[in-house]
Amino acid sequence: MLESDQVSRMSMAERLQAMEQLWDALCREPEAVPSPGWHGEVLADRKTRAERGEARFLTLEQLRARVRASQS
DSSP: OOOHHHHHTSOHHHHHHHHHHHHHHHHTOGGGSOOOHHHHHHHHHHHHHHHHTOOOOOOHHHHHHHHHHHHO
């Protein structure tokens, strides 16, 4: 197990590589990663709004523009 001080001594590239390895390991066992109950509630609400025609959808370009605007 890595200690906090070991992580702080890693380069950014090493930290990113470690994160990728952790995500890969988690993805191999999705059933072992619990999903909070509120995730299901949010998804059900979004599905209901979409079925009612109340949902707003953005194109990928619109989303990118929104993210860029929020970062300035």
